[in-house]
Amino acid sequence: MRRVKTLGLLGTGVIGGGWAARALHFGIDVVAADVKPEMEGWIRGAVANAEGALSRLTFAPLPRKGTLSFTTDLNGMARQVDFIQENIPEQLELKQRVLADVSRHAPADVVIASSTSGLMPSDLQRHMQAPERFLVAHPFNPVYLLPLVELVGGAKTSDAAVEGAARFFTAIGMHPLRVRKEIPGHLTDRLQEALWREILHLVNDGVATTGELDESIIYGPGLRWAAMGTNLIYHLAGGETGMRHMLRQFGPCLKWPWTKLEAPELTEGLIDRMVEGTQEQAAGRSIRELERLRDDYLVAIQQVLKQFNIGAGATLRAVEQRLYEENASGAQVATGAESASGLRSCEIVVRPEWIDYNGHMTDSRYLQVFGDATDALLRSVGVDDAYRRSGKALYTVESHVTHGVEAKALEPVYVVTRLLGVDDKRVHLFHALHRRRDDALVATGEQMYLHVDTSAGKAALMDSAVREKLEKIRVAQAGLAPPPQQGRAVGMPPSSGAQRR
Numbered sequence: 001m002r003r004v005k006t007l008g009l010l011g012t013g014v015i016g017g018g019w020a021a022r023a024l025h026f027g028i029d030v031v032a033a034d035v036k037p038e039m040e041g042w043i044r045g046a047v048a049n050a051e052g053a054l055s056r057l058t059f060a061p062l063p064r065k066g067t068l069s070f071t072t073d074l075n076g077m078a079r080q081v082d083f084i085q086e087n088i089p090e091q092l093e094l095k096q097r098v099l100a101d102v103s104r105h106a107p108a109d110v111v112i113a114s115s116t117s118g119l120m121p122s123d124l125q126r127h128m129q130a131p132e133r134f135l136v137a138h139p140f141n142p143v144y145l146l147p148l149v150e151l152v153g154g155a156k157t158s159d160a161a162v163e164g165a166a167r168f169f170t171a172i173g174m175h176p177l178r179v180r181k182e183i184p185g186h187l188t189d190r191l192q193e194a195l196w197r198e199i200l201h202l203v204n205d206g207v208a209t210t211g212e213l214d215e216s217i218i219y220g221p222g223l224r225w226a227a228m229g230t231n232l233i234y235h236l237a238g239g240e241t242g243m244r245h246m247l248r249q250f251g252p253c254l255k256w257p258w259t260k261l262e263a264p265e266l267t268e269g270l271i272d273r274m275v276e277g278t279q280e281q282a283a284g285r286s287i288r289e290l291e292r293l294r295d296d297y298l299v300a301i302q303q304v305l306k307q308f309n310i311g312a313g314a315t316l317r318a319v320e321q322r323l324y325e326e327n328a329s330g331a332q333v334a335t336g337a338e339s340a341s342g343l344r345s346c347e348i349v350v351r352p353e354w355i356d357y358n359g360h361m362t363d364s365r366y367l368q369v370f371g372d373a374t375d376a377l378l379r380s381v382g383v384d385d386a387y388r389r390s391g392k393a394l395y396t397v398e399s400h401v402t403h404g405v406e407a408k409a410l411e412p413v414y415v416v417t418r419l420l421g422v423d424d425k426r427v428h429l430f431h432a433l434h435r436r437r438d439d440a441l442v443a444t445g446e447q448m449y450l451h452v453d454t455s456a457g458k459a460a461l462m463d464s465a466v467r468e469k470l471e472k473i474r475v476a477q478a479g480l481a482p483p484p485q486q487g488r489a490v491g492m493p494p495s496s497g498a499q500r501r
């Protein structure tokens with residue numbers, strides 16, 4: 001499978017819009033195709049709406065955002081992209097026809113995946129050209145925030161297509177779950193539907209309202225599910241003997257059974273109860289308002305889970321790790337001409353939420369950017385996760401920031417880092433943050449780092465290999481004039497009011 005630089009979308013509704021936002025955010029260009037020309041405005045709006053929450057998901061240095069274009073020429077789209085994700089309505093014949101058409105225009109090494117919620121891949125690939133490159137890749141709404149994507153191959157799907165797709169989805173921050181066997185509804189929708197069927201029965205039988213049933217989840221099992229799922233949680237519920245005891249204790253109830261397999265008839269009365277119940281729960285809030293609330297807590301939950309390296313938080317942590325590594329390897333190598341004038345250690349765009357009430361980047365973010373620049377430099381000389389796991393790290397002991405021209409939201413900026421000094425335990429760095437459009441100096445950051453033994457909590461000698469690489473950079477830059485801001489202290493000049501008083 002080719003390296004994916006451009007993603008093609010077939011169908012640009014709710015799910016197509018979500019795919020576009022996610023891919024663009026991770027630096028992939030998107031060509032969105034839909035039969036309705038008016039969907040162009042819709043998908044651009046959907047991408048803009050997703051931007052706020054997505055930009056808070058991680059502060060790791062992201063690649064430059066991808067570009068979005070729109071077309072009603074589906075086959076034209078298929079000829080110019082590296083991967084196609086289909087998101088048209090859930091109708092077997094329509095999907096079969098469109099997938100067959102598009103497969104005649106997409107080169108054979110372009111993987112084609114379907115977002116179908118429950119159709120079988122073997123049915124969908126039936127009339128396609130090169131059907132071995134087809135699979136189901138089922139995402140979850142909102143696609144730009146939920147990492148899960150179920151990958152399901154059909155009878156003709158090759159392992160290479162599934163592996164290639166898994167690599168691509170991982171690169172855009174997702175958790176690909178390979179489904180071993182195709183079944184209607186895949187895995188997650190089977191589970192979701194079982195729960196929903198029970199909800200419909202309980203509302204239909206007048207046992208509970210939609211709000212009460214949501215309470216039964218959100219104050220209890222829902223909190224457990226996000227990190228451990230049902231099975232591991234039940235293993236805990238069985239006490240010391242875990243799942244075995246749990247099954248012995250509750251096995252008999254499974255036979256009673258508590259639940260029903262057939263969904264109830266969707267009568268007008270039941271539909272009214274479901275609609276009225278959820279409207280009452282919405283309490284006058286619009287869908288957009290509720291979506292914003294959902295997006296904000298989905299971001300917050302993933303950040304909390306990241307601290308425990310569990311579930312979606314582990315996915316986020318792995319993505320960040322990779323982004324930091326890519327940023328470090330993208331930083332110019334620490335020898336030769338580039339490092340003689342300073343190392344371009346970080347290239348980013350000023351995020352909208354970094355802006356203060358004056359309309360420019362706020363104080364704390366300068367330290368964050370300089371921290372990322374330090375991280376890139378240190379990773380390039382071997383201070384990486386493995387180094388830290390071995391109980392060694394560099395801690396910041398002093399920082400001094402000076403400010404120059406303004407940096408506004410979405411302004412592309414870069415950092416040039418100079419190594420002013422290094423000895424066995426200390427690294428002295430100087431960062432200069434510039435605007436890309438005119439190279440004007442936005443800020444400088446001078447920082448001293450101390451090498452520590454993290455388990456002893458004491459300063460310690462750094463590894464000789466790291467020390468040697470840092471020394472090489474220092475020597476390469478030794479001929480440069482000292483930056484005018486170096487060693488500057490904050491203070492009023494003698495003629496200021498402080499003196500006169």
Ligand SMILES: NC(=O)c1ccc[n+]([C@@H]2O[C@H](COP(=O)([O-])OP(=O)(O)OC[C@H]3O[C@@H](n4cnc5c(N)ncnc54)[C@H](O)[C@@H]3O)[C@@H](O)[C@H]2O)c1
Nearest residue numbers: 011012013014015034035087088089090115116117139141
């Ligand atoms: N909505 C969800 O929560 C969800 C979640 C996961 C998967 N899915 C699956 O994703 C797919 C799309 O669902 P959605 O909710 O985005 O639907 P949607 O109705 O919002 O969007 C479908 C889009 O496809 C376009 N379209 C229709 N016929 C087309 C054609 N022949 N060629 C190109 N475009 C065409 C429509 O104009 C529309 O913009 C379905 O298969 C669905 O099962 C949906």
